[in-house]
Amino acid sequence: MDKFTKVTGVATPLMRQNVDTDLIIRIERLVDNVTREGLGPYCFEQIRFKPDGSEDPDCIFNQAPYRDAPIILSRENFGCGSSREGAVWALKGMGIKAVIAPYFGDIFNNNCFQNGLLPVALPIHEIEQLADEMTASPGNARITVDLENCQVISPTGRTIPFQVDARRQHAMLNGLDDIALTLSRRDEIEAWQASDKGTRPWVWL
Amino acid sequence: MGKTLFDNIWDSHVITDLGNGFVLLHIDRLLLHDMSGGKALKEAIDKGYPPAQPRLIYGTPDHTMSTRPGRDEFTHPPGLPLIKSMRETTSAYGIKLFDLGQDGQGIVHVMGPEQGLTLPGTTLVCGDSHTSTHGGMGALAFGIGSSELVHVIATQTMVQRKPKRMRASFEGKLMPGVTAKDMILHLIGELGTAAGTGYSVEYAGSAVRALPVEARLTLCNLTIEMGARTGMVAPDDTTYEYLNDRDYAPKGAMWDRAVAHWRTLPSDPDAEFDREHTVEMKNVAPQITWGTSPEHVIAVDRAIPDPHTGPEEKRGAWEAALQYQGLEPGKPIEGTPVDWVFIGSCTNSRLSDLRAAAEIVKGRHKADHVTAWVVPGSVRIKAEAEAEGLDRVFLEAGFEWREPGCSMCLASNGERVPPGKRSVSTSNRNFVGRQGPGARTHLASPAMAAAAAIKGAIADVRKI
Ligand code: SF4
Numbered sequence: 001m002d003k004f005t006k007v008t009g010v011a012t013p014l015m016r017q018n019v020d021t022d023l024i025i026r027i028e029r030l031v032d033n034v035t036r037e038g039l040g041p042y043c044f045e046q047i048r049f050k051p052d053g054s055e056d057p058d059c060i061f062n063q064a065p066y067r068d069a070p071i072i073l074s075r076e077n078f079g080c081g082s083s084r085e086g087a088v089w090a091l092k093g094m095g096i097k098a099v100i101a102p103y104f105g106d107i108f109n110n111n112c113f114q115n116g117l118l119p120v121a122l123p124i125h126e127i128e129q130l131a132d133e134m135t136a137s138p139g140n141a142r143i144t145v146d147l148e149n150c151q152v153i154s155p156t157g158r159t160i161p162f163q164v165d166a167r168r169q170h171a172m173l174n175g176l177d178d179i180a181l182t183l184s185r186r187d188e189i190e191a192w193q194a195s196d197k198g199t200r201p202w203v204w205l
Numbered sequence: 206m207g208k209t210l211f212d213n214i215w216d217s218h219v220i221t222d223l224g225n226g227f228v229l230l231h232i233d234r235l236l237l238h239d240m241s242g243g244k245a246l247k248e249a250i251d252k253g254y255p256p257a258q259p260r261l262i263y264g265t266p267d268h269t270m271s272t273r274p275g276r277d278e279f280t281h282p283p284g285l286p287l288i289k290s291m292r293e294t295t296s297a298y299g300i301k302l303f304d305l306g307q308d309g310q311g312i313v314h315v316m317g318p319e320q321g322l323t324l325p326g327t328t329l330v331c332g333d334s335h336t337s338t339h340g341g342m343g344a345l346a347f348g349i350g351s352s353e354l355v356h357v358i359a360t361q362t363m364v365q366r367k368p369k370r371m372r373a374s375f376e377g378k379l380m381p382g383v384t385a386k387d388m389i390l391h392l393i394g395e396l397g398t399a400a401g402t403g404y405s406v407e408y409a410g411s412a413v414r415a416l417p418v419e420a421r422l423t424l425c426n427l428t429i430e431m432g433a434r435t436g437m438v439a440p441d442d443t444t445y446e447y448l449n450d451r452d453y454a455p456k457g458a459m460w461d462r463a464v465a466h467w468r469t470l471p472s473d474p475d476a477e478f479d480r481e482h483t484v485e486m487k488n489v490a491p492q493i494t495w496g497t498s499p500e501h502v503i504a505v506d507r508a509i510p511d512p513h514t515g516p517e518e519k520r521g522a523w524e525a526a527l528q529y530q531g532l533e534p535g536k537p538i539e540g541t542p543v544d545w546v547f548i549g550s551c552t553n554s555r556l557s558d559l560r561a562a563a564e565i566v567k568g569r570h571k572a573d574h575v576t577a578w579v580v581p582g583s584v585r586i587k588a589e590a591e592a593e594g595l596d597r598v599f600l601e602a603g604f605e606w607r608e609p610g611c612s613m614c615l616a617s618n619g620e621r622v623p624p625g626k627r628s629v630s631t632s633n634r635n636f637v638g639r640q641g642p643g644a645r646t647h648l649a650s651p652a653m654a655a656a657a658a659i660k661g662a663i664a665d666v667r668k669i
Binding site: 016017018020022023026027028030031032046051076077080081082083084085086088103105106107108110111114115165166167178179182183185188189192193196199200201202203204205 | 220221223224225226227229231233240252254258260261268269283284287324326327332333334336348349350351352353355356359360361362364366398399402403432433434453455459460462463466498518519521522615616617618619624634636637638639642643
């Protein structure tokens with residue numbers, strides 16, 4: 001897994017509620033033989049492009065300072081909807097390193113931590129203020145998301161703390177793979193299974 | 206303090222406590238489908254992690270192949286590599302695959318309960334958010350992402366944090382025309398799509414106890430649409446009757462032992478929940494969604510909501526939804542012309558769903574301008590429906606009778622509602638572009654969808 005320690009850059013204020021995974025990546029793109037890394041161009045395609053395939057200049061992702069922004073600011077329930085991890089791969093493919101929203105879809109939130117994309121939960125008034133500071137000086141404003149110290153630094157230098165599970169923070173800072181960690185407990189798993197075969201033999205076909 | 210059904214299952218599956226609120230949880234069943242199954246198996250194998258417990262893994266293709274009558278894996282070529290990879294990887298490890306054209310193939314959330322693979326008290330995961338469906342059997346079931354999928358293949362466990370508990374009780378009797386689909390849409394309308402985030406949900410109350418298993422599966426199916434990963438109904442005699450004699454269910458003395466165990470699972474009378482919500486069934490009418498989120502839902506005899514009279518923080522979303530859907534606030538939703546009707550998906554493609562739709566359709570004909578599809582949830586359901594003559598009812602009414610699969614629920618097999626066209630669908634998501642770019646989706650029960658096909662417009666099933 002990619003490590004994540006800190007990112008500084010432009011944040012795109014995509015200030016809508018319930019940004020669902022269908023909006024982030026259309027399902028056909030995951031059927032087509034596109035690689036994970038190749039999903040970036042299709043991220044948010046339904047709002048980035050017009051039906052004729054040309055860029056929609058009204059879409060914030062197509063506007064100058066935000067085009068290569070590594071951070072997204074959004075409203076409640078970002079990443080709701082399906083379990084497709086392609087949503088996270090597409091965001092990463094588009095260069096996104098962190099998403100800041102009041103809260104996230106549960107499965108999307110887990111998927112982020114599996115891929116080194118940091119979901120940061122902040123109260124909505126903080127996000128609105130961050131968005132205001134971004135738009136107040138487009139081109140110059142930068143936001144820092146610092147996982148080591150669990151803080152966001154706003155364009156005007158305000159420090160806003162956020163919370164993250166210690167276990168996940170550690171795994172992300174070090175790019176650790178969950179599977180290897182779990183398999184180091186193989187003995188415990190096998191002991192549990194042996195005892196379960198006695199209690200619930202019908203589960204073990 | 207007593208324990209909840211959820212606690213009982215969760216606690217008994219904890220292998221070890223990892224600290225910081227995380228535990229290592231044993232997973233009893235992993236179900237795979239073609240969108241992610243073959244890829245995840247291949248990824249695990251390539252990383253040097255072959256399946257730890259191949260006999261606890263089952264698969265079936267459903268998402269990417271055509272449902273055209275007489276289809277095979279070549280009918281929709283883009284899905285072919287996914288199906289092939291699923292075949293290769295499952296057969297290499299002796300994982301049971303209910304393959305295309307075989308008995309048992311079907312939408313993965315239909316297949317599990319139908320085959321008796323989904324058992325009360327088990328933990329079950331699948332790379333699909335509607336895995337919550339299996340909770341209707343009293344299983345702790347939830348959808349997972351691809352990385353988690355690889356983790357389960359490699360270890361038969363998951364690293365998880367215990368969610369909070371919510372109980373949603375439905376009290377009273379179902380009013381005419383009301384189904385489990387209407388119950389859950391009504392609940393989502395009341396609570397919103399984020400109410401369940403961070404919770405596991407138990408559905409309870411007299412109306413839930415009275416529901417047959419297939420309806421409980423529908424109820425649990427939409428749990429994820431209110432933000433919760435898992436929803437469940439306590440197992441009871443209705444469950445055991447449904448399960449008895451299913452292919453993979455325990456038999457004989459083992460069955461008796463299993464039932465005795467399952468009877469210990471339901472929540473204690475004094476069990477405490479972090480959140481409780483009660484719905485009075487007398488207030489639940491047949492539902493239809495009007496917007497682009499499952500919470501955008503109203504009773505079919507109501508007017509399309511006006512963003513200016515709704516909650517202020519939702520105004521923008523409502524306006525955008527009405528614009529996308531091409532609807533005018535304040536007008537009755539009933540009578541809105543419809544172009545497509547889709548009866549199917551893991552929400553509503555079981556035999557009882559097809560019967561409910563057929564009852565409305567029988568002796569009538571669909572409106573000329575409507576394209577109406579019926580896509581049974583599994584090979585077995587299709588055969589059972591045909592044995593009852595339901596296929597004739599639909600075909601004579603001008604509907605298409607198709608092969609089992611996900612089809613137009615998410616259009617990942619190229620079966621789409623055309624741009625700008627309006628569809629009444631028995632599936633579970635009305636997101637922007639879900640049924641195809643520009644498609645306008647209204648979610649409803651099978652009977653409501655059938656009524657819309659007959660009338661050529663959104664219709665109140667109670668008036669048919
Ligand atoms: S029917 Fe729809 S929601 Fe259900 S598994 Fe298939 S695609 Fe997912």
